[in-house]
Structures are given as C-alpha cells and as structure tokens.
Amino acid sequence: MANHTENAAMRRAIELSSRSQDTTPPNPDVGCVILDADGNVAGEGWHQRPGGPHAEVVALRAAGDRARGGTAVVTLEPCAHSGRTGPCATALADAGIARVVFAVSDPNPVAAGGASALRAHGLDVESGVLADEAAAVNTRWLTPYRTGRPFVVWKYAATLDGRSAAADGTSRWITGPQARAEVHRLRAAVDTIVAGVGTVVADDPQLTARDGEALLPYDTQPLRVVVDSTGRTPASARVRDASAPTWIATADEVGATVDGGVNLSKLVTALFDRGQRYLLLEGGPTLAGAFWRAGLIDRVIGYVAPTLLGAGPNALAEAGVDTINAAIRLELTDVATVGRDLRLVAVPRSDTTAVDVDGNEPHTGAVLHVSTSQEG
Numbered sequence: 001m002a003n004h005t006e007n008a009a010m011r012r013a014i015e016l017s018s019r020s021q022d023t024t025p026p027n028p029d030v031g032c033v034i035l036d037a038d039g040n041v042a043g044e045g046w047h048q049r050p051g052g053p054h055a056e057v058v059a060l061r062a063a064g065d066r067a068r069g070g071t072a073v074v075t076l077e078p079c080a081h082s083g084r085t086g087p088c089a090t091a092l093a094d095a096g097i098a099r100v101v102f103a104v105s106d107p108n109p110v111a112a113g114g115a116s117a118l119r120a121h122g123l124d125v126e127s128g129v130l131a132d133e134a135a136a137v138n139t140r141w142l143t144p145y146r147t148g149r150p151f152v153v154w155k156y157a158a159t160l161d162g163r164s165a166a167a168d169g170t171s172r173w174i175t176g177p178q179a180r181a182e183v184h185r186l187r188a189a190v191d192t193i194v195a196g197v198g199t200v201v202a203d204d205p206q207l208t209a210r211d212g213e214a215l216l217p218y219d220t221q222p223l224r225v226v227v228d229s230t231g232r233t234p235a236s237a238r239v240r241d242a243s244a245p246t247w248i249a250t251a252d253e254v255g256a257t258v259d260g261g262v263n264l265s266k267l268v269t270a271l272f273d274r275g276q277r278y279l280l281l282e283g284g285p286t287l288a289g290a291f292w293r294a295g296l297i298d299r300v301i302g303y304v305a306p307t308l309l310g311a312g313p314n315a316l317a318e319a320g321v322d323t324i325n326a327a328i329r330l331e332l333t334d335v336a337t338v339g340r341d342l343r344l345v346a347v348p349r350s351d352t353t354a355v356d357v358d359g360n361e362p363h364t365g366a367v368l369h370v371s372t373s374q375e376g
Contacts, residue, residue, distance in 0.1 A: 002129045006101050009033040009041065009073040010130045014103070016046040016055070017075045018137045023049045025189045025278050028076055028141040030055040034063040035071040037098075042066035054079070056088040060095045068096030075134040077106040077127065078114040089114040093121035101126045103134030107145035140278065143298055149268035150192060150279040152296050154288055155183060157303040158315040164285055167311040169202065178339030179303045184210050186301070188218045192271060192279040195239075196287035197228035206238040207282065217243060223276060225249055227287060229261050264294045285317035292319035292328060300330060302344040 002010070016031030024047055032055035034043040043066070045058025053061075056078055060067055072078075078088035078100065092100060100123055106112045118125050135142055143151040157175045158164050165171035173180065187193060187209035195207060209218040221244035226233050229251040233239070239246050251257075255266035271279065281291055291297050302315070321327055330346035337343070 002101050002126055005035065005039045006071065006073055007130065009035055009071075010075070010101065010103060010134070012041075012044065013055075013073050013075050014130065014134050014137055016044060017134070019046050020048045021137075021140070023189075025140070026050065026191055029138050030074065030076045032056045032059040032075070033073045034059045034067050034097075035073065036063070036066040037069035039071075042070060054088050057091055060091060060097075063095075069098050070096075071099040071101060072097045073129075074100065074102045076104050076138065077102050077112070078118065079106065079111040080113040080117040081111050087114070087117070089117040089121070092118065093123060097123060099124040099126075101129050103127075103129055103131045104138065104142070107142065139298070144272060144277045149265075149272045149296070150276050151298050152268070152279045152281055152291065153186075153190070153299045153301060154281045154291065154297045155186065155301045155303075156288065156315045157183075157305070159305050159307040159309050161308050161310065162314050163309040163312040164315045165312045166309050169312075171203075174305050174307065175303045175341045176305070176339040179305075179341045179343065182338055182343070183303075187222060187280060188220070190222050190278040190280040192223045192225060192276045194225045194227060194279055194281050194283060194287075196283040197226055197233055198286065199282070199284050200226055200228075200233055200237050200239055204238050205282075206241070206243065208244050221245070222280070223247060223271075223274075225267075225271070227262050227264075227267065227283070229256070261290075264290060264296055268296060285313055285315055288315075289317040289319040292316070298347065300344070300346045302346075303338065304342045304344065306340060306342075 013031035013033045017029045021029050027047060027050045029047065031046045032044065033041060036042040043059045043061070043063030045055050045062060047055045056072060056074060059072070072092050078092060080087050080089045100118050105127060106114060115125050115127060140151045156164065157179065159174060193207045195205065199205060207224045208221050211218055224239050224244050224246040226239055226246065226248045228248050231248060231250045233248050249262055249267055251260055251262050254270060255263040257263050268279070281288060281297070319328060329349040331349050332344060332346050334345035335342070
C-alpha cells in the first residue's frame with residue numbers, strides 16, 4: 001500500500017497534470033514525481049504537448065542519477081507502446097526505478113499494458129492510488145474511452161440577461177475580443193466542432209480556429225460537423241470550403257429520431273468510431289437543448305458579457321426541464337474575467353440527472369431545427 005510520502009507525491013503529480021490542459025489534446029494530462037531511494041523528491045514533470053516528452057521522461061531527466069532505486073509516482077499508467085515517443089515503461093526500467101505507483105489504469109487499448117511491462121522488468125507496481133482525484137483532472141481524455149463517445153464541451157456566449165442575440169437576430173459581437181480569442185484557442189484544442197444547420201444558414205460561420213489579430217488559421221483544424229437532418233446546408237456555405245474537413249451529418253446517414261431529426265447519440269458514437277475524442281458544441285440554443293436532453297454534455301464554458309438586451313433568443317432552448325425539480329444542476333469549477341467579460345466553467349453535478357419533458361431519463365431522440373450562433 002502506498003505510504004504517506006507516496007500519497008503526497010501523487011497529490012503533487014495531480015497538481016502538475018492540470019497545468020497543460022489547453023495544450024495536450026488529444027493526449028492525456030499526466031503528471032509525474034520521482035522519489036529517490038530515501039523518499040525525497042528528485043524530479044518532477046508533466047506532459048505539455050502532443051509529440052513532446054511524456055511526464056515520466058521529463059521527471060526522469062530532472063532526477064538524473066537520483067532516480068536509480070527510487071519510485072515513480074504517476075497519475076496515469078505508464079504507456080507500453082511506441083508512438084511519437086518511446087514507451088515510458090521501458091524508460092522507467094532503464095533509469096533504474098524500483099517501484100512505480102500510478103493512479104488510473106490506461107483505458108486506451110493502444111497504450112495499455114504498462115503495468116505488466118513494468119512487472120516484467122522486475123519493478124514493484126501499485127495502481128489505484130488517489131484514482132478518483134487523478135481521473136477528475138483527466139476527465140476530458142478518459143470520458144471517450146469510458147463512454148464510447150467524444151468528451152463534449154458546450155460553449156456559449158450571452159448577455160447578462162441570458163440572451164444569445166438581439167431581437168432582430170444580430171449577435172456580433174456580444175463578447176469582447178479577449179473572449180473571442182479564447183474561443184479560437186479552444187477550437188484549436190478540440191478535434192471536432194459541431195453546429196446546427198440553422199446556424200449555418202443564418203450566420204454562415206466558417207467554424208475554424210484562427211490565431212492572432214489577423215485571425216490567421218492554425219495549421220491543424222478540427223473536423224466541422226453540421227447537424228443537418230435533411231441536407232439543406234447551402235453549397236456556398238463557408239463550412240464547405242477547403243480550410244478544414246467537414247461532415248454534413250444527415251438523419252439518413254446517421255440515424256433519425258421519431259420526428260425525423262438527427263439522432264445525437266448515434267452521431268457522437270459515429271464520431272468516436274471515426275477517431276474523434278474532443279467535441280466543441282457551438283451551434284445555438286436549439287442544438288444545445290437537444291444535446292442536454294440527450295444527456296451528452298460533459299462541460300459548460302459560458303462567456304457572459306456585461307450587456308443587457310431585454311429581448312431576443314435565450315442562450316439555451318428547450319432542454320427537457322418543465323419544473324424546478326427537474327433543473328439541470330451544475331457545479332462551478334472556475335470563474336474568471338476575460339477582458340470585460342466573465343467566463344464560467346461548470347460540469348453537471350453527479351447527484352442530478354437531466355430529464356426530458358415527460359420525466360424520462362436522458363434519451364437519444366432530439367429534433368434539430370433552427371439555431372443561432374455569434375461565433376463565426
């Protein structure tokens with residue numbers, strides 16, 4: 001069983017793992033602390049970007065010769081495969097590590113097997129130490145492997161009175177330039193952006209990630225998905241340009257609800273099967289409500305502007321709530337100012353469940369019609 005020193009090192013590793021959540025996708029967020037043979041911290045590190053050294057390698061480099069005979073404390077099971085970097089299990093064994101303590105087993109079948117590889121090298125291995133705490137930091141990466149669908153973030157922008165656009169439909173710009181720049185960085189971190197055909201028809205957004213004052217496109221762009229039950233996305237729509245890959249997801253291709261809309265549960269499963277793991281829901285209030293009714297949202301990022309409109313569409317349309325007892329309860333995880341706006345980050349509370357208007361559990365049927373968006 002892990003001792004007090006190892007538990008303390010794991011808490012430090014968990015803290016380290018949270019430092020690069022905007023730069024590691026699609027890779028996991030991992031932290032590592034190396035203890036020398038006497039139990040003192042010899043080195044530490046975290047995974048900072050895809051293709052860069054893994055947390056264990058960074059920590060081993062910091063520890064140097066002090067790693068020999070020591071303990072590696074890692075938030076995720078060390079990998080056993082060679083990708084853009086070599087297997088961490090081998091690196092730990094070659095460095096002379098005697099014991100490895102990790103929090104969460106790797107659910108990725110490509111990278112799993114590190115614990116067995118370490119034991120085959122003669123190392124002592126303990127798993128499951130502070131697993132819940134470590135998993136909470138890494139939920140963006142773990143969710144797809146546990147649910148068979150991408151991790152879904154709903155991003156919205158609204159006025160202080162909850163409006164996503166004015167009464168005449170205009171919405172550019174509710175939030176300021178700093179908030180909009182953050183959204184582009186978020187787009188660059190995900191591998192999928194989803195919007196409804198109503199947004200595409202109304203606003204003609206490009207749905208790409210762009211950087212800098214000149215809004216130059218990032219080198220790598222997420223897949224653009226238009227939820228379009230009947231295939232009415234205009235041929236001239238900017239989402240059809242060559243700046244990023246696009247999938248026009250129709251009910252005939254994906255699967256239909258009883259009302260002829262796109263079945264969202266089948267959509268996200270199809271995206272997972274295509275290798276997509278991190279989804280940004282942009283769309284508009286109707287699409288967002290449909291995702292909530294289907295129980296498919298894992299995180300909310302809301303940008304609230306100190307502006308009042310008094311009329312116009314709300315940020316969220318029908319979400320399957322018809323009484324206060326059925327309200328979707330969230331837990332705030334971060335509150336910050338971004339320029340003149342307020343950014344709220346929240347996750348669904350584990351003690352509540354979204355229900356549909358008939359009081360049923362989350363379902364897969366959702367009809368998608370018109371939606372609006374302020375982001376282009």
